[in-house]
Amino acid sequence: MLKDNKPVIAIGTPGGLGQTQFLTQALSNIIDFGMNLQEAIEAPRWQSESAGSVELESRMTGRVGERLISEGYKVTVCAPWEFAFGGVEAIRLHDNGKVFMAAADPRRDGYALGY
Numbered sequence: 001m002l003k004d005n006k007p008v009i010a011i012g013t014p015g016g017l018g019q020t021q022f023l024t025q026a027l028s029n030i031i032d033f034g035m036n037l038q039e040a041i042e043a044p045r046w047q048s049e050s051a052g053s054v055e056l057e058s059r060m061t062g063r064v065g066e067r068l069i070s071e072g073y074k075v076t077v078c079a080p081w082e083f084a085f086g087g088v089e090a091i092r093l094h095d096n097g098k099v100f101m102a103a104a105d106p107r108r109d110g111y112a113l114g115y
Contacts, residue, residue: 001027009093010091010114011023013086014087014108015084015087018047021045021046022045022047026040026043026090027040037101038103042105044057044060044080045060046064052072052073053074054075055082057079057082083108086107088105089103100115
């Protein structure tokens with residue numbers, strides 16, 4: 001990810017069809033909600049692999065599932081740290097341009113390094 005044509009964040013995940021969903025959620029947590037890398041990666045996730053169906057990690061508030069059901073979605077509650085919801089790893093360059101910060105997803109074995 002670039003800001004003012006300068007690299008800011010390197011981010012990735014395995015996860016097949018869910019990759020764009022998981023990365024979008026992590027980046028939204030950083031950009032829209034001001035979370036640091038580790039908070040953004042550890043936040044509860046959801047995924048949808050077919051129209052009208054949503055899977056939620058059980059750590060997501062009950063109100064989210066209730067609202068989706070009231071809107072006509074089929075909701076499946078998954079494990080609190082669902083392995084199938086990716087394994088996001090990220091490295092961020094601090095605003096000072098001199099320090100790397102890295103974060104790894106507890107959903108899978110992995111790590112992030114920068115030098």
